[in-house]
Amino acid sequence: MAKTSERSQRGGHAGASIEDVAKAAGVSTATVSRAVRGLPRVSPATREKILRVAGELGYVASSSASGLATGRTRTIGVLAPYVDRWFFFKAIEGVDRELHARGYNLSLFNLGGQRGARERLFSKTMVYKQIDALLVLCMSLTSEEIADLQRIDIPLVIVGGPVEDCPSIGIDDYAASVEATMHLLNLGHREIALLHGQDDSDLNFTVPRLRVDGFTDAMTSAGFSMPPEWDIFGNFTVGSGQQAFDELWNKPGPKPTALFCASDEMAMGAMLQARRRGVRVPEDLSIIGIDNHEFAEAMGLTTVAQDPVEQGQLGTRMLLDELGGAAGSVRSMKAPHRLIIRETTAPPCAAPPAEAHRTGQNQATRKPAPTA
Amino acid sequence: MAKTSERSQRGGHAGASIEDVAKAAGVSTATVSRAVRGLPRVSPATREKILRVAGELGYVASSSASGLATGRTRTIGVLAPYVDRWFFFKAIEGVDRELHARGYNLSLFNLGGQRGARERLFSKTMVYKQIDALLVLCMSLTSEEIADLQRIDIPLVIVGGPVEDCPSIGIDDYAASVEATMHLLNLGHREIALLHGQDDSDLNFTVPRLRVDGFTDAMTSAGFSMPPEWDIFGNFTVGSGQQAFDELWNKPGPKPTALFCASDEMAMGAMLQARRRGVRVPEDLSIIGIDNHEFAEAMGLTTVAQDPVEQGQLGTRMLLDELGGAAGSVRSMKAPHRLIIRETTAPPCAAPPAEAHRTGQNQATRKPAPTA
DNA sequence: TTGAAAGCGCTAACAG
């Protein structure tokens, strides 16, 4: 193999090595190493000279080499089921911000909604020996996966929801749902439909369930309940929100006066579709979501806000602190949420919604729906 | 330092090494290396045994070690000014898909709109010795940065727009703008306002300019022009689209019958704000965007579509092919775009827009605006 | 404050 000096001669293909710098500065590689990393035990004069020479030569340490020597890659992995959905790219933004501020790199593993990719990624290329810590976005891990991680002894944190036996960061989804539902209830709504998400790819992840539970419990506590035909499934996308609205409105029978959506994207989809079909929001139908998506303000959507950027940052900070030696830095934590009342919620109109007539369905009754 | 065997004894903290596998399988590390990488020159029997042992031990090669030995990290870097904007996260999705399909990793460098981060990232931690190739999203590189990259000899491609002296992938933004403008013109619009983007952080990136040029040239060719007060600045976000609409509508003087927006996000912002202020779309104002953002269909927005996922994939494929030895694989290429006519564009109404009265401004005149 | 030297775990000739 080409020796360092030879490589330098023929153009420095791979850039200057530590040895090149050492030679040029007339010191040993050990000293260069200390100097460039800002370690003590280097005289000011020597350090300055080394830094200057290193600069001239455009020296940058090889991450592979130092990774091999130290056992650290200075890279943390982010595992995400999607990257093109609001919560996810926002959280990634937060992670990245924190990471680069501390000189770490971010390695992104996106499942892209594919179930198959998961195992392959997890056990092979991915985790092992490539990253110092792992941050998982809104996914449960199997106990086997957790065991793997523990065996390799790399810090782990979940961002975006609770996972049993794992430290995690996220809002209190149950409480958020309760608040959203109470808002509707306080406005006088009794006939409330539910649009809840169920994600295909995230095996048994609890967030969707928590949001449904919060809704159901709040309704029950208030003495109301929802007819089963008002329980609509979506998958957290705008498109599914649109479909859900159609599904709901095409059904025979009375119409709800309000719609609780487990995410803003679904809420916006429903809202857009309602508008398109001449159902006025909030006069004929109040709509509330959860998240405070970028578009929520522009669309005037009432919602329960959360801040994924902050959650991503917090999770990253914990991981980094843990790596920095502060054992116990990684622990579960609740992120704040808050109700933001905008223009899509209002008291139910005394008059039956115009649309109920237009679609030829029975008009919504104003008494509580029969208990299931 | 702890020897391999010792580490294994005390729990295998860092996982099994190639030597552990070799020992357990009764072969040399060289053979293990060949076997696990699927290289030839290993007998079926040996290979099978090694694979079995490796599996039992949970062996995964250290990326640092093999990176050091081969000079390849099997990681490609993605440099993005933002990660929370449509084009960007979509492109990243595409890059990731292609990368993981080929066993490569994705290292994300997000500038997060910060100008300062740029230099630090680029010259230090980042590029050098960490990645085998670089894919840049919608940013120009300085000639110095390009020179750096060439010196290190790592393949580079820009996705999302043309950059001088760099291979790049993107739609023909100029043509896309012309088509959008022609659509408006063909509908009979003459009084067209322009909402164009100018991004603070992307020094002299050409895409915004191309889109403006396309509009201007199409107008000019058709014999029309736009009064300067209808030329509004935005920054590609929904919020700026809203502001832009207000700015436009609050101005004294006639109102345009159509609005050309350099991106869907701005178009949607303008649309939402128009609706809020009682300006009907498309009756009072036609709106067209560029991109075909996720929400565009749900909102019925007419636009010129492009597919960032595909562009990301294509760029990645080129990079990987180049790394695979196929020199010349990375080259500039135009991605397709197409006009999608939906519900926000229509011929201008004969009657003056209702809003023109409501806001107490002069109603729009129907003759072409005076040439600038 | 500095240097010598021994690895880190893997790959890549080169023999056999």
Added chain:
DNA sequence: CTGTTAGCGCTTTCAA
């Protein structure tokens, strides 16, 4: 088909 032997470039004792 398999093993031996050098490194890859950096970090880290341990001495000096």
